[in-house]
Amino acid sequence: MAITDTPTGYGSVSRALHWTMAAAIIVLFGLGLWMVGLDYYSPYYQSAPDVHRSIGILVFVALVLRSGWRLGNVKPDDSDLAPFARTASRAVHRAFYVLLFVLTISGYFISTSDGRPIEVFGLFRVPSAIQSVGLEDAAGLVHRWTAYGIMVLASVHTAAAIWHHAFERRHTLSRMWSGPA
Numbered sequence: 001m002a003i004t005d006t007p008t009g010y011g012s013v014s015r016a017l018h019w020t021m022a023a024a025i026i027v028l029f030g031l032g033l034w035m036v037g038l039d040y041y042s043p044y045y046q047s048a049p050d051v052h053r054s055i056g057i058l059v060f061v062a063l064v065l066r067s068g069w070r071l072g073n074v075k076p077d078d079s080d081l082a083p084f085a086r087t088a089s090r091a092v093h094r095a096f097y098v099l100l101f102v103l104t105i106s107g108y109f110i111s112t113s114d115g116r117p118i119e120v121f122g123l124f125r126v127p128s129a130i131q132s133v134g135l136e137d138a139a140g141l142v143h144r145w146t147a148y149g150i151m152v153l154a155s156v157h158t159a160a161a162i163w164h165h166a167f168e169r170r171h172t173l174s175r176m177w178s179g180p181a
């Protein structure tokens with residue numbers, strides 16, 4: 001079983017990171033929308049944002065690892081795609097990386113701009129770096145719209161993966177699911 005990526009597919013590290021991060025991001029999106037609607041008397045008023053922030057920090061750590069892994073590995077060959085599909089797919093992949101950094105860093109600023117640290121599942125603590133009036137609201141706006149943007153991209157990305165698999169019978173999905181042929 002390949003650990004690193006090869007020209008014909010993604011190795012086990014990239015696949016594990018892709019699918020666990022995709023699942024975590026989708027869960028965080030739902031949790032985020034639900035938790036901002038909770039009222040003060042809900043039993044989840046404190047714990048839901050705590051869990052959201054903790055998983056979010058772990059997603060950030062995974063994102064840093066994954067970016068390093070991406071840069072240090074060959075990118076599986078996509079020259080069989082039509083020029084438009086290839087350009088669109090590369091643009092979406094790059095946009096995911098950029099937007100995920102914006103999303104996780106804005107989440108960090110929402111949570112820490114009042115000086116409080118983030119406790120990650122009680123395991124370790126991420127301190128506040130910048131305290132500033134108005135930063136929380138600005139970061140909140142960026143966080144919300146970036147999260148929506150990522151979900152729109154994820155829908156297009158998922159539809160494209162299913163399309164290539166089901167209608168064009170390409171190996172696009174299998175090389176991310178089961179690895180190089």
Ligand code: HEM
Binds near residue numbers: 055106
């Ligand atoms: C990585 C994936 C993440 C996703 C998909 C995500 C998604 C969301 C969504 C959809 C909301 C609701 C926004 C709204 O409707 O106002 C939200 C709120 C929030 N998120 Fe995230 N988030 C992520 C990461 C993080 C991280 C890393 C942190 C902090 C370290 C964080 C902290 C918060 C906080 C504090 C709120 C509440 C904002 C408010 O009270 O208006 N999030 N998130």
Ligand code: HEM
Binds near residue numbers: 078
């Ligand atoms: C929020 C969820 C998701 C995010 C953020 C995401 C992100 C990414 C990124 C950044 C890549 C490029 C790989 C790299 O160069 O590192 C990728 C590849 C891929 N993703 Fe996703 N993904 C998500 C969900 C999904 C889902 C639900 C599916 C399928 C049902 C999927 C199928 C694929 C496939 C097949 C590839 C390989 C494409 C290729 O080889 O050109 N992804 N994804």
